[in-house]
Amino acid sequence: MSDAALPAAPVSARRDCPLRRLLPKGLLGRAVLIILVPLLVVQTVALTAFYGGHLDVISRRLSSSLAGEIGMVAQLLNRTPEEAHPVILREATWRLGMSAAFEPGARLGAVPQRPAWNSLLPLEEDLHDALSRLVALPFDADWQSDPQNIVVRVQLPGGVLYVEAPRKRLFSATLYWFMIWLVGSAVVFAVIAVLFMRIQVRAIRRLAMAADSFGQGRDIGPIKPEGAAEVRQAAIAFNSMRDNVRRFVAQRTDMLAGISHDLRTPLTRMRLTLAMLPPTPELREDVDGLVHDTEEMERLVEAYLAFARGESLEKPVETDLVPMLRDLAESARRSGGQLSTELPEALRLPLREGAVRRAVGNLLDNARRHASIVRLSAQADEHWAEILVDDDGPGIPEAERERAFKPFASGSATGTGLGLAIARDVVRGHGGDILLEASPMGGLRARVRLPI
Known part of the structure; x- marks a missing residue:
């Protein structure tokens, strides 16, 4: 079937679009929507790209750094004699920024395998993967015992290595400051935009109220031009139109009042002339007809003046x-x-x-x-x-x-x-x-x- 044969969508269906019903009806709401939607889209893309990519890379690198240090200490303890262990542990605590201890002869016991459906937090996931790759020994990571540190236990052939590492080593505080700045600046810019648009819309509302009042006969006087240049131009045009309408109505009323005065003078003379005619039988019928026509002309003049006074400048x-x-x-x-x-x-x-x-x-x-x-x-x-x-x-x-x-x-x-x-x-x-x-x-x- 050709495109020409396809029936066009009815106008009512296009007008009843659900999205159209969700849109704000006022200018302020639509203007704010035009400003906020792109801003939110940009912020969402930035946060997604940054925290979905950059943060993920940083988290993996920090986890790999900590896991590599634990693996290095574990290998040193495993390959050196027991007399050198205190030196290794002291140097690791001082130079690597983590508390390390070794318990000879201890056993971790059976380390349970993590099920595939287990959902760890991203930091835990990254650290677990790094320890599995770089330590290559049975281990266990405790995230619950200490809110400030992470306790990692590694099973060595001669005992268990205990490591307490600060949690702050696995994330960068600048990332959170960046998020606060990104969201905070968006909120500040949105508030400024809304306040600015309210000022612009207020001028348009005043213009609309003045036009509505003038259309209902309630003249509130000229309005003060304010707002953007286009809104000021519309206010100036409204004031000019108001003056022109008032001038036209006044001129028309004055003109019709003058016409009434000019018409009443000959009508009065006609009535006087008809009243002074001799009441002869042969003239009575014609005189009565002329009197009736004169009275009808007077009614027409009064009705015409009343029609003109309907748009007079009487104040409500x-x-x-x-x-x-x-x-x-x-x-x-x-x-x-x-x-x-x-x-x-x-x-x-x-x-x-x-x-x-x-x-x-x-x-x-x-x-x-x-x-x-x-x-x-x-x-x-x-x-x-x-x-x-x-x-x-x-x-x-x-x-x-x-x-x-x-x-x-x-x-x-x-x-x-x-x-x-x-x-x-x-x-x-x-x-x-x-x-x-x-x-x-x-x-x-x-x-x-x-x-x-």
Whole structure:
């Protein structure tokens, strides 16, 4: 089968790789991992190569040196007359750095053979092999009696040679100092790297928090550029973007306020002109039509200004949402709507109160115009507060719900088509969103989600 005929691995399988789930999700964790993994690999290779090779060579050489000295003393005792033995033992003790004694006529007894499965320590293994090779006589090595020395007993034809050699002769302390330096330096470098990366990541986190707050309408002011050059450049770019957005919103609001002022002047003159026309029967129908058109133009201007004010620079303030919702419910009832409420005792979160009041008011007005019964409720969890507006009206088909949010897209003869657009604009300015769903009451449900 050709490669082209082989089925490609599904994307979900590649995304669900077990190794990917084990990797840290944050930048700090991944950066530390990038630093520590090569460091640990290098340290592991160095320790393995050094202690697996160099230490092994040194251990064998030191064991061979001690075994050769014991073998030399044993051969001298075996080949010289008994009168020379004290001199040999004294010279061995003084010049070779080990205590040597000879017991004439003594016997070791049967020296047991070491089984193949016996696992000695590396030093014991090396010394045993060296004694077997260089002494070539029955022997026994005692590692347990003295924690500072090794007792080696060698069977000679005329007796037993006892040798006590310091354990430090079989290893070099510099090897352990090297290991301490290797591991200690790795720990110090790792700590320095982690502290440095935390400083860099802290600057990125501040930038992310500032961008998130600005996106939710909570302007915390410009952030201080800090960290690496790229992070400083991103902070400077964010401050510039923030100023440009604020400038654009202010210019748009000022422009629409000017347009409103300019439009209201001719509209006022038109209304005065229509009011001063003689109330003759032949003009009444035309005058009534012009009055209706003038009032519709005024509503359009007010709705357009309200849409622009949805992105105004009103500062978010910690606010209790429940009293605001109760006031809006009372206003809807006074306007002739049948409305019930299910509200908690209190629900505090940062809000631009005027904008949120306008957004929820628009949702209640839309529900009241198209339904006979409306229900307003609110709930919250650890991260989000939700406002639910349910009605028993005709609702909106699912395919048309997104289009209903577009300005001037309403098919209603009594509205301007800006209510839902204004509401979504305000809620998204707080970092939330509005969803249109099927209501349990049979009509439409508007779900407002606001971050706490």
